[in-house]
Amino acid sequence: MKIKTLSVSEVNNYLKKIIDNDFILNNLSVKGEISNLKYHTSGHIYFSLKDEAGKVNCVMFRNRVEFLNFRLEEGMSVVICGRASVYTANGSFQLYCDEIEKEGLGDLFVKFEKLKDRLSREGYFDLENKKTIPYMPRRIGIVTSETGAAVRDIINVARRRNNLVDLVLYPAKVQGVGAYETVIDGIEYFNKVKSVDVIIIGRGGGSIEELWNFNEEELAMAIFKSKIPIISAVGHEVDYTISDFVSDLRAATPSQGAEIAVPLESDIYKKLEESKKWLENNVENKIRSEKLKIESLEKILKLNSPMNKIVNNYIVVDRLKEALENNVINKINIEKERLRGLNNLLIAHNPVNLLQRGYAIIEDDAKIINSVENLKEKKTIKIILKDGKVEGDFTPNI
Structure with a gap:
């Protein structure tokens, strides 16, 4: 994983942010001996606070110096109250003093710090x-x-x-x-x-x-x-x-x-008014949303309405009826053509039509005689012509 590269100022600002947001470091009481003391012409006091094992830089700004009722001296044992932070210009860690008291009260501060430290470790100060x-x-x-x-x-x-x-x-x-x-x-x-x-x-x-x-x-x-x-x-x-x-x-x-x-009473009324507007807007939005849902469901209901299905089936029935009628008409026309063909064929093969052209039909007891062999004997025959028929005895002349 690639580590993001920070600038020096970003590192200093990050450290300052962490320290400034620490509850303990913002409420310090520190005991030590003054060294490197400097009263600046600006009215600020700069010094170091040290003990046997370490040293930390301190500053007390002019607006807090005004409340200091004694003058600091090199080597003086004091207890300072204030906060810790980082001076981002040079990255230095230092204490910003709000109060400074002479060591005469040191025992109480030690007792205070010990109790604060113990209760802090036991979770009494935890945000949760x-x-x-x-x-x-x-x-x-x-x-x-x-x-x-x-x-x-x-x-x-x-x-x-x-x-x-x-x-x-x-x-x-x-x-x-x-x-x-x-x-x-x-x-x-x-x-x-x-x-x-x-x-x-x-x-x-x-x-x-x-x-x-x-x-x-x-x-x-x-x-x-x-x-x-x-x-x-x-x-x-x-x-x-x-x-x-x-x-x-x-x-x-x-x-x-x-x-x-x-x-503030005015803040409460303002909050109530804001809550009222929020509630009204939410109610209106809810009503609008539900109305759109109803309209959408209405459209779906109309699309799926039984009446629509019936109307649509009317169209289907009409189409089927029309198709049936067309099929019947086509079938009738086909049968007509077939009958016309059969009729023409029947007409063409109708023996009666042959009589129109001078032909005759000879019958013997309703049987058509179509061979000379059938006339070798005397018999009564019937001759059918185009305009009628004649009947009589026939005697063969053989």
Whole structure:
């Protein structure tokens, strides 16, 4: 089999596409030591992150540098959050940093990475295990703090998008020791009563310590076991938790969670109108199709109608009648000719006709005498001529 030859740029673009579509590589947290640090005049930061066994190039763009509250230094131990990709111009693999934290928080990140890696290997993040988020939920369950900004954001966005969707809040703690247990209680409650079509769990942004309840393994298990689809809406766009990975869908913020879960009322009406038109078109096409079938069957029925057969047989009968009449006429004409021939032959051999030419017939007791031997004795004879007959005794003169 011939292998397709690719250009360098095609190979780089192919690798970039594969890496950009990898869920894990798009949500990395990597620990290491800074080297080759460069603050560029453009505002971007370029550096390498290394450990005892390897090194990877990193870049933090200006729009993310603005949120960095300390200055990086050579040899500094840090944990970066971001994504991996390929710079296609030179084919280099590098990390694009969204957040950088000092090593002081490294233990939590290590714990986070270990749990994420293990759950990933066990299939908790696999796409085939993700449940579909319903397009038009009638009721949405919300598991979050009843006093936090998250619930207000969810309610405001949901009401702005669609007033027809019911919202049910299960008050839960979202920060502090053991807070994740109340989130688990909320998930189990909605699964027990089965009163909602989708569940949103979440809270507003915060540090890794503040969001840690959403990195607990017990909560990940509860999310995975839920029969109701779950949207994880924890923190800000750059924040990632174990709940985000194991949930059926991740929302960058609580507001986005509401946007995902609640369809726009105008979109629903638009969809209904499109469905109506689709249905009408399909009904019309079906009617048209069935009408053509009926017309076709009608034509077949007419072609195979008994009346058509009778009419066609009338034609056959007429042809047979005509043929019979012609045969009879031909037969009569033939017989006439034969009789005419026989008549002519009879006329030609009729002895009466001979009498017209002066011949006579001699009879003796109704027997024709055709020899002199029959007249050697006296007898009474009859002579038949053309205009009559005479009778008398005949005496031979011998």
